[in-house]
Amino acid sequence: MTDPLPHRAADDPLLDELLDAALEAARRAGALLRDGRPADLGVAATKSSPIDVVTEMDIAAEKLITGYLAERRPQDGLLGEEGGAAEGTSGIRWVVDPLDGTVNYLYGLPTWAVSIAAERDGEALVGVVEVPMRGETFHAVRGRGAHLGERRLSCRPAPPLDQALVSTGFNYVAEVRAHQAEVAGRLVPLLRDIRRGGSAAVDLADVAAGRLDGYYERGLRPWDRAAGVLLAREAGALTGGRPGSPADDDLTVAASPGVFAPLQALLEDLGAWHD
Numbered sequence: 001m002t003d004p005l006p007h008r009a010a011d012d013p014l015l016d017e018l019l020d021a022a023l024e025a026a027r028r029a030g031a032l033l034r035d036g037r038p039a040d041l042g043v044a045a046t047k048s049s050p051i052d053v054v055t056e057m058d059i060a061a062e063k064l065i066t067g068y069l070a071e072r073r074p075q076d077g078l079l080g081e082e083g084g085a086a087e088g089t090s091g092i093r094w095v096v097d098p099l100d101g102t103v104n105y106l107y108g109l110p111t112w113a114v115s116i117a118a119e120r121d122g123e124a125l126v127g128v129v130e131v132p133m134r135g136e137t138f139h140a141v142r143g144r145g146a147h148l149g150e151r152r153l154s155c156r157p158a159p160p161l162d163q164a165l166v167s168t169g170f171n172y173v174a175e176v177r178a179h180q181a182e183v184a185g186r187l188v189p190l191l192r193d194i195r196r197g198g199s200a201a202v203d204l205a206d207v208a209a210g211r212l213d214g215y216y217e218r219g220l221r222p223w224d225r226a227a228g229v230l231l232a233r234e235a236g237a238l239t240g241g242r243p244g245s246p247a248d249d250d251l252t253v254a255a256s257p258g259v260f261a262p263l264q265a266l267l268e269d270l271g272a273w274h275d
Helices: 013-035 056-072 102-107 174-190 200-208 222-234 257-269
Strands: 043-046 053-055 077-080 092-100 113-120 123-131 136-141 145-148 165-168 193-195 214-218 238-240 251-255
Touching (some): 013 056, 013 092, 013 113, 013 136, 053 102, 056 077, 056 092, 056 113, 077 222, 092 102, 092 200, 092 222, 113 200, 113 222, 123 200, 123 222, 136 200, 136 222, 145 222, 165 174, 165 200, 174 193, 174 257, 200 214, 200 222, 214 257, 222 238, 222 251, 251 257
Parallel strands (some): 077 092
Antiparallel strands (some): 092 113, 214 251
């Protein structure tokens, strides 16, 4: 468990309010995405490359979430993947990925999620990852632990690195993806195996739930990792980026305590964070 909040006690009612808002926003968006997916779903736009897509449902889900949060907590700031951004006056900022795993969603694969975090001074206080096709709602509050529904989560006991099951993800830019594949290929003989699920939020939640020993990925943005990193950390996992740095846009690593340091060192040796 992490240290208590620096400014407020872990039983602060503000945390309850933020959690309730995040849970309800994620529930509504998850239901919209699950039940409202059109049979002829298509690509509405592309981002970093032609395969980094945005669908009409990404946009609709973000509009639903941001509208709900603005109504519930109008003084808060917002950072959303699909362009939603607002400065707030409360000191709280919501970091929203309305549909993490868009390509999975586009193809009808079940591994996608709604990810919502509330942060203050760059520190996540509350995180929710809603995984509708698994019927799962993960949530974490800083200092209170991580939960799947009512069940308290704990990361897996740390195995030797060569028995660790680790997940990763690949960038949408072809040259970056090729380098990531090379790194993964060099890691495979040193681990139990590597998985690639297609949603950073789900992978980080699965580290928290003890379904993975570790996870790493290059190039995650704040909305990709904010809720999931808090989940993993509150479940007892260690999180970071390159050695001595927090998780950031260069590299995100989350793993059981005994796996984290050797995995992080391997990734540094292999240059996982750059071409």
